[in-house]
Amino acid sequence: RKEVEQDPGPFNVPEGATVAFNCTYSNSASQSFFWYRQDCRKEPKLLMSVYSSGNEDGRFTAQLNRASQYISLLIRDSKLSDSATYLCVVNMRSSNTGKLIFGQGTTLQVKP
Amino acid sequence: NAGVTQTPKFQVLKTGQSMTLQCAQDMNHEYMSWYRQDPGMGLRLIHYSVGAGITDQGEVPNGYNVSRSTTEDFPLRLLSAAPSQTSVYFCASSSSRGLAGPYEQYFGPGTRLTVT
Numbered sequence A: 001r002k003e004v005e006q007d008p009g010p011f012n013v014p015e016g017a018t019v020a021f022n023c024t025y026s027n028s029a030s031q032s033f034f035w036y037r038q039d040c041r042k043e044p045k046l047l048m049s050v051y052s053s054g055n056e057d058g059r060f061t062a063q064l065n066r067a068s069q070y071i072s073l074l075i076r077d078s079k080l081s082d083s084a085t086y087l088c089v090v091n092m093r094s095s096n097t098g099k100l101i102f103g104q105g106t107t108l109q110v111k112p
Numbered sequence B: 001n002a003g004v005t006q007t008p009k010f011q012v013l014k015t016g017q018s019m020t021l022q023c024a025q026d027m028n029h030e031y032m033s034w035y036r037q038d039p040g041m042g043l044r045l046i047h048y049s050v051g052a053g054i055t056d057q058g059e060v061p062n063g064y065n066v067s068r069s070t071t072e073d074f075p076l077r078l079l080s081a082a083p084s085q086t087s088v089y090f091c092a093s094s095s096s097r098g099l100a101g102p103y104e105q106y107f108g109p110g111t112r113l114t115v116t
Helices: none
Strands: A004-006 A011-014 A019-025 A033-038 A045-050 A055-057 A060-065 A070-075 A084-094 A097-102 A106-111 B004-007 B010-013 B019-025 B031-038 B042-051 B054-057 B064-066 B076-078 B087-094 B111-115
Touching: A004 A084, A011 A019, A019 A084, A019 A106, A033 A060, A033 A070, A045 A055, A045 A060, A045 A070, A070 A084, A097 B042, B004 B087, B010 B019, B019 B031, B019 B087, B042 B064
Parallel strands: A011 A106, B010 B111
Antiparallel strands: A004 A019, A019 A070, A033 A045, A033 A084, A055 A060, A060 A070, A084 A097, A084 A106, B004 B019, B019 B076, B031 B042, B031 B087, B042 B054, B064 B076, B087 B111
C-alpha cells in the first residue's frame, strides 16, 4: 500500500461546480498535512496547510480526519483557473525528523 | 529574494555519464530536499537534509549522492546516469520545526533530465 494515496482523476467539472478530493495516508503518527497545486510543467506550490480539524481559505476548504486517516480538499464555485493537479502531502515521522511524502496527484479540469 | 534556484533547466546525458544538479536557496532554510517526478508516480523523495552537514535518504536514493556543506546549497550528483533516471527533478526548501519536521516547502523550477 502506498503511504499517501489519491484518486488520480481526471475530474472534469463545469464552471461553478463544487468538487472534492480525498487523500488517505498510512502512517497514523503523521503530524502535518498539506495540499499543493501544480500547473502543467511547473513546480508545485503550496495551496493550503491542514492542521488539527481543518481550515478554510476563500473557496477552498481542507479537512483532516485522523481516526480514518484521510484529508480532503473542497473547492466551491470552480473557476477555469482552478484547472491543475492537486497534490496531497503528508509529513511522515522517521528517526526524529520528518519527511514530506507526496501523493500522485488528482487532476482537475474545469470546463466553460 | 530569488527563492529556490536550480540549474540547469534542461540536460541530456548519455548512459554512464555523471553530472551534478545544482540547487540554492536564499531564505536561510534549514530543510532542503530533492524529488523526482515521473508520469503517474507523483513526486518521490530522493534525499533530504535537515541542516548543513546532515543528509538522509528518501524513498529512491539509489544512484544519487548529496552533500550539504552550506545552508544555501544542496547539490544532487548522478554517479553514472541510466535511462531510468530520465525525469523532472525538483529541489525544495523549508524552515524546520525540529522533531515535527519541515514546514511548507518552496520548490525550484525543476530540471528536466533525459538520459539516452
